[in-house]
Amino acid sequence: MTGKERIRKTCKLEPTDKVPMFEQSICSKVASDVMGRPMYLGGGELRMMEAEAWLKGDEAHDEFVAKMKADTLEFYQHMGYSLIRMPWRAAARPAKKIDEFHYLYGDRNASWSVSKYDPDSDSFQTIDSSDRALTSDQLIERLEAQSESYVKPTKTRLTFDDLDWLYEQVGDSIGLAGGAGFIIIPMQPAWWEATALRPDLVGQHLERVTDMNLLNMEAEAQHRIDMFNGGGDLANNDGPVYSPKVFRELMLPQVKRIAEKSHELDLCYFFRTDGWLWPIADMLFGESGVGGYGEIDAQAGMDVLEVKKKFPRLVCWGGMDCGRLLTFGTPQEIADETKRVLDGCREVGGLIFGSSNAIHSAIPTENYLAMIEAARANGC
Numbered sequence: 001m002t003g004k005e006r007i008r009k010t011c012k013l014e015p016t017d018k019v020p021m022f023e024q025s026i027c028s029k030v031a032s033d034v035m036g037r038p039m040y041l042g043g044g045e046l047r048m049m050e051a052e053a054w055l056k057g058d059e060a061h062d063e064f065v066a067k068m069k070a071d072t073l074e075f076y077q078h079m080g081y082s083l084i085r086m087p088w089r090a091a092a093r094p095a096k097k098i099d100e101f102h103y104l105y106g107d108r109n110a111s112w113s114v115s116k117y118d119p120d121s122d123s124f125q126t127i128d129s130s131d132r133a134l135t136s137d138q139l140i141e142r143l144e145a146q147s148e149s150y151v152k153p154t155k156t157r158l159t160f161d162d163l164d165w166l167y168e169q170v171g172d173s174i175g176l177a178g179g180a181g182f183i184i185i186p187m188q189p190a191w192w193e194a195t196a197l198r199p200d201l202v203g204q205h206l207e208r209v210t211d212m213n214l215l216n217m218e219a220e221a222q223h224r225i226d227m228f229n230g231g232g233d234l235a236n237n238d239g240p241v242y243s244p245k246v247f248r249e250l251m252l253p254q255v256k257r258i259a260e261k262s263h264e265l266d267l268c269y270f271f272r273t274d275g276w277l278w279p280i281a282d283m284l285f286g287e288s289g290v291g292g293y294g295e296i297d298a299q300a301g302m303d304v305l306e307v308k309k310k311f312p313r314l315v316c317w318g319g320m321d322c323g324r325l326l327t328f329g330t331p332q333e334i335a336d337e338t339k340r341v342l343d344g345c346r347e348v349g350g351l352i353f354g355s356s357n358a359i360h361s362a363i364p365t366e367n368y369l370a371m372i373e374a375a376r377a378n379g380c
Contacts, residue, residue, distance in 0.1 A: 003082030007175035020082030122361035136193035181230025235275025259289035317352035331370035
């Protein structure tokens with residue numbers, strides 16, 4: 001059975017020859033350790049390197065992208081993954097390098113952002129932007145203007161060159177992960193205040209986002225993908241960052257629209273988010289019609305076996321805690337937990353095995369390999 005067949009059958013809760021494996025992100029450090037040579041695969045270092053390549057010119061950036069694509073393909077095939085996606089990138093060209101670790105994107109007189117690379121945590125994140133500087137009043141004014149001038153889109157703005165390149169390389173041997181269907185209320189104070197003050201405007205914003213998502217999903221489905229890796233962060237270890245009432249009134253109607261589109265396209269839509277989700281789980285994994293759940297945050301209290309017991313028709317990818325266990329556990333503890341997860345999901349099916357979010361730079365390479373070895377020994 002090919003990886004593509006394995007993913008398709010798993011997403012339909014049908015039997016497979018073995019449990020498919022997938023990681024949505026693997027840091028370059030771990031990949032380099034495994035392969036014994038520098039690999040461009042993921043993490044903050046990769047995004048910083050892309051920024052540096054852009055600053056050197058188009059030729060340097062083209063060389064960077066070519067190596068990243070080749071390394072990603074080689075590593076996923078080497079590790080026996082059933083599903084592949086391109087790394088998260090800093091694909092925009094920076095306007096300038098501010099200092100050793102800070103990069104400016106955009107125009108300070110218009111729309112801009114500043115990203116920082118932190119070598120200790122291997123993160124490359126936006127730390128400031130023109131959007132973040134908005135007050136709730138300014139945001140509400142912007143949302144009002146957007147609502148008044150809105151014209152429903154009729155075509156996607158996305159391109160799918162990476163998906164087409166991947167399919168040219170792997171054919172039907174490995175499944176392809178799509179990325180359409182991302183929807184959030186941004187985790188910023190101005191947005192939370194606007195949600196309380198003008199929920200109607202935030203709801204209209206989410207409806208506009210969903211309009212574009214549906215077009216993106218239709219277009220992406222034509223490029224041989226096998227699942228939508230969508231969703232969006234909405235919780236932390238203490239629970240959702242907004243109330244179940246807000247989720248029901250603002251988010252749920254749009255998640256339902258996205259789920260309905262995925263069923264129409266006969267592709268599983270995975271809502272991925274970190275955090276403790278039990279306060280909204282019945283809505284998110286029941287009422288919405290969502291077919292899949294990813295980034296199953298064990299250290300926040302979302303054990304994959306409990307999730308599968310409560311929602312047996314839900315397809316899950318993840319299962320292994322990357323926040324604590326893979327980072328601080330012993331290889332034996334990791335092997336034991338891998339066996340527990342795989343044994344527990346064997347009869348009900350519907351599991352794509354992997355970490356709870358990503359193989360990040362704080363995970364020792366021997367722990368990552370312990371998980372892979374145990375997974376192969378227990379049905380992957």
